[in-house]
Amino acid sequence: MKILIVIPAFNEMPQIGELLDRLLKKVDRRDVLVVDDGSTDGTGDIASSKGVRILRNERNLGKGISLRKGFEVALAEGYDGVVTMDGDLQHDVEDLPGILKMARRGYDMVIGSRWKDMSGMPFDRYFTNRLTTFILSLLSGKRLEDTQSGYRFIKRNVLRSVDVSSSNYDFESEYVLKAAIRGYSIGFAPIKTIYGAEKSHINKVRDTLRFVRLTLKYLWR
Template sequence: MNDFLIIIPAFNEEENMVSVIGTLSRLNKPFDIVIIDDGSTDLTAQKANECGADVIRHPTNLGYSAAIQTGFKYAKKKSYPYVIFFDGDGQHDSSNISDMMEAIQLENVDVVIGSRFLQKGNMKIGFSKKVAINFFQHIIHLTTNKCITDPTSGFKAYKAKVYEKFTKSSEFFYDLPDSNFIIDILLRDLNILEIPVNMFNRQYGKSKIHTTGLKPVIYMAQTLLSILIVVIKKKKIVRIGGDLN
């Protein structure tokens, strides 16, 4: 077993599995790979198995948040010191894995976020998503006084002392863990480092997160509610003399 575990949440990504796992395997880096198949109805799990990756399957589609927590629980069970989340849709650039591995091992870093906005990349972002990203940048700064350039990035690395906290359902209650999760981490006085990464638009399949119609509005409202819960929870713990850590 290696010190690093790359966790790939996937739902109906059979067209991308071979490419995603292949690009990672060709790096010849000291990490293991696990696919969290979130109830796919296609050949996602079969393709991943054929590529030699370990696969954990949800019996039904439980959502991205559940896939993340399953990854955390698997890593804790195996006692991995570090985990890296990597998208199964081909949008993350495997050439940045080495940078993520190096950054998360720094002494005063607890979480690393791969930001597409710290360098010019190939990914095109729609107007509604740009609005949401800018909005949550301001919310994070307002609640934590910290600047996070890419609050919706799924390309993240965690040390064990962080991800193990969120294996408990009471600590990880998020429907979509984006800005709300980042705020929770920062309010625990944990250190987040952003590093520049490249991202691509997906080549096959459709995004599981809707970016048209009322869906972005609903997403922003749900995230704001979750942020409110996080802030109230933090104030309650501080008031009674508890410890966020």
């Protein structure tokens, strides 16, 4: 399979450089696309210095829009699918073969799941992850795992047909929900739970409200 690695990144210095160093030991730099979402700390310059492909948003547009731009590149260039990774080192490149192995079994989407060992996850993240995954499972009618994980494989046919309105961190929740509702097959590959000391870009209150709005939208559809 021809896979494009899509990495949305906003102010991920110095982690983005270390991530790319590790990743380029596994994949060709021509198959790595960093979408710099208006970073002000040199994230885009570091990515560019590693020789990977880069798109730059003039201002911070949100993770969802950055991912959508990466998907558009993959479709335009004939890739069989994408793997999305965060730029903050929470996704271990050593877990990539496991995700691709599941993808080769024919799944339309594979989510890197931390559910086998969530001991390293802060309690608030653990609680939110479990709650949102339970709600999305109810809404979709399918048993889902770790719907908050951004480490994912998405097949070309899903990229072509699933479009969502969310533009920020709720993009990933809506994407898996819509894919599940449409009947696409979703597999789960175990990945490590990694949380560093870096500050998260997630705003708990704002993003919780966005998830509530998303839930209500699909309850009333």
